Amino acid sequence: MLRFFVFICLVRLVSSDTDEECHTFTKLSFHSAIVGTSLKVRLLLYTGKNFTCAKELHSPFPVSFNTTKKTTFIIHGYRPTGSQPVWLSELVKGLLYVGDMNVIVVDWNRGATNLIYSIASSHTWGVAEILKETIDKMLASGASLDNIYMIGVSLGAHIAGFVGQMYEGKLGRITGLDPAGPLFNGKPPQERLDHTDARFVDVIHSDTDALGFKETLGNIDFYPNGGLDQPGCPQTIFGGLQYFKCDHQRSVFLYLSSLKKDCDITAYPCESYRDYLNGKCISCGDDQSMPCPILGYYADQWKNYSVLKDPPVTKAFFDTADEEPFCIYHYFVDIMTWNKNIRRGYITIKLTDQDGNTTESKISHEPATFQKYQRVSLLARFTQDVDRVKGISLVFSTGSAILPKYKLRIIWMKLRPITRPERPQMCRYDIVLMENREMAFQPILC
Structure with missing residues (x-):
C-alpha cells in the first residue's frame, strides 16, 4: 500500500511539470439527466508519460501512443446523475502502476447520462462501433488484438462484449465488473457479454439480485459473498444512494484491490456458494503447481489461459471483509465429539496472536450436525491474518433462546490453515463446551 501511494505522489509531481493541455472526463449535471443526452464518445489516453494528464485520442494518433504496447480500455456504465465515476482516476493510476501500457478511458457520458435507463442502454452498440473504428486504426498502426484488454463496468461490460463479437472473439481479454442485469438478463449471447467474446473473459458479480447480471458470462465468473449483499454496504434504504449502488460498485473496488497487491484475494471453483461455505471446494486440485484463481488483474494467470484454445467455464466463490483490502483468511476447524445424542448447532471460533490481537469467525450459515465419533469439518473465515496462534476460544450455540x-x-479439535497451508496445524483434546459460554485454551502442535 505504501508503494502505491508513493507512486501516486510522484505521478502528481511529474504531471505538474507539463504544460500540455489536459483533457478530463465529461462532467454533466443532474439537469442533463432529466433532459437526456445524445451519444458522443471521447477517448482519453493515459500513458507512462502522462499519468494524470490525458490526451484526447484522435486519428492520426499522437506520438506518445505506442500502439505496439498493451492497450487497456476502461468503459464505464450508466450515469444517472452525469457525474464522473468515483473510482475512475484510481483505476487509471493503478493500471499504469502495474504495467507499461496505454490506458484509454472511454468517456461516453453523453449517452450514458439519462434518467431513463433504457435510453442509455440503447447506446451500447453505438459505443462499440466507435471503439471498433479506433481499434481498426490501431491495428493498421501495428497493434495486435492479443494486446487489447477491455475492462467494462455494468453497461460497459456488454459494450466490451459487443466489440469482442465484432472481432470474432480474438481480443486478448475482457473483464466484466458486475455486468448490467436489467434489460440483459435472459438475453442470448449475441446480445450481451459472453465467454466467446475474447480469448479470456473474467467477470466479477457483486449485485446479482438487483443491478447486476445473474448468470455466468465468462471463462471464470467470480461471486464475492455469493454475488449478493456485500459486507459494509447499507442493508436498508436509510443508507441513501449507497443502498442502491454500493453492492454494484463493490466489483470495481475489489478489482482495484488486486492492483494494489496488499493481499491476493483467492477464490475457489465451486458449483454453489452453499457448497463453498460448507467447505466442499476449498481446493483447486491435487496439482500443487496449479494454485487457486486470484481475483482481479491477475486472474488470467490461472491455468495459463493464454495458451488454451478453448478455456473452460468456471464459477468461483469467496468471501470478503467489509473494507479494503477485503481479504479473508480461511481455516478448517475439524471437530470430533463423543456426545451420546446428536447435537446440532453453531460454532464461533476466536484466534489470538502473540500480541493479544484477536479475530473471530462465526460459522452460522447453517447448523452443523455433531454425531458421536464422527469428524465434522467447518470452514472458518477470518478478516485478520494471524501469523502465530497463541490462543483459541470456542463457543457452541444451538440458537435457542429457551432452556435446556x-x-x-x-x-x-484441529485448526488447519487453508490460505497459508505452510503454517502448522494446531490441536487440542478433551474439551467440554457449555452452550453460549466461551471456552479459551492454548493449542498445541498436532
Missing part, C-alpha cells in the same frame, strides 16, 4: 442448555463434548 446443552454441552458439546469434544474428543479433539
